[in-house]
Amino acid sequence: MGWNQNLRSKSRMDGSRRTAVQIILLSLTVCAMVWGVYRGEMPIVLNKAVNVCLECIGLG
Amino acid sequence: MFVWNVLDWGNYMKFSQEMKRKIIQIAAFGYSNTYLHNFANGQLYKGQWKQFCNPGLNCYSCPAARLSCPIGAMQAVSGSVNFNISFYAMGFILAAGVLFGRAICGFVCPFGLIQELLYKVPFPKRKLWKGFTYIKYILLVLFVLIFPAACTNELGMGAPAFCEYICPAGTLEGGIPLLAAHPELRKTIGTLFSLKACILIATLAGCLAVCRFFCKVMCPLGAIYGILNKISVYHMEADKDNCISCGKCRDICPMDVNPVENPGSAECIRCGKCAANCPEQVLFLRFRHR
Incomplete structure (x- = not known):
């Protein structure tokens, strides 16, 4: 509303750069998750989470 | 007719931003801790949902917990025999952070809601010195990333250092309910539990005086989301x-x-x-x- 033309174009430039960083990071994180699942990390998490973790509650 | 009534009610009821946030927080808390009946028998939920991470901090040793704590999951994998880093948990945390940043702390973190309720208790309120907010980054690097992977036993397994030595959420949500339900576990209470109980008491006292004391000073998950706040989609x-x-x-x-x-x-x-x-x-x- 009160933004002048220069600020608006600068903001658009920042916005597109920001969007590019977001897309790259999201792609990398999705790849990391898929790689983690593929190499079998989920069963380790499940095994830890379904048993009482004595260290986590201060008894281990 | 029914749909019209619901829509009309939605328009009629003007929820404030804070009220909407509270509703989302309570819903997220309820979804994260569905199995409340487990508090009575001291059992943990053992279903398949536990292999998925909760975006907020919620101890997986809490009897009611449906999902895994992402910080606990990260340490569990990095402390295991085969792996030194958890791509699954790290990828999940970073993806959630890129999408929402610390809005996760504000809207869906169960421990965040507990802290906000504690802050409503009448108690002298204080402002926190800004320097304390950097402690969480030190805790993240040392206790979550380095110690579980580097300090291993003869089998190559590392302890979840943040959960073991620091996390007051684990003591509150997991330790105390399980000790209350299992008298045999009380015999194992030692120096470590005393240390964690002191940290819990200090944290709860901090939460009475400073809004979201744990989030500001100690939360490694908040530290990661905070770094991503600058580039998050929301x-x-x-x-x-x-x-x-x-x-x-x-x-x-x-x-x-x-x-x-x-x-x-x-x-x-x-x-x-x-x-x-x-x-x-x-x-x-x-x-x-x-």
């Missing part, structure tokens, strides 16, 4: 040209942030109190960049 924008510098946003902020000066602050939990109270409406929380 973000805050400030129209500085139209700001009249009344300071209302700074005064109302529970995280002691000046949102006009620093809308991407690592401490901002995107609660929206500043935007809702701005008389000139120069603060915006949105997904798309203007």
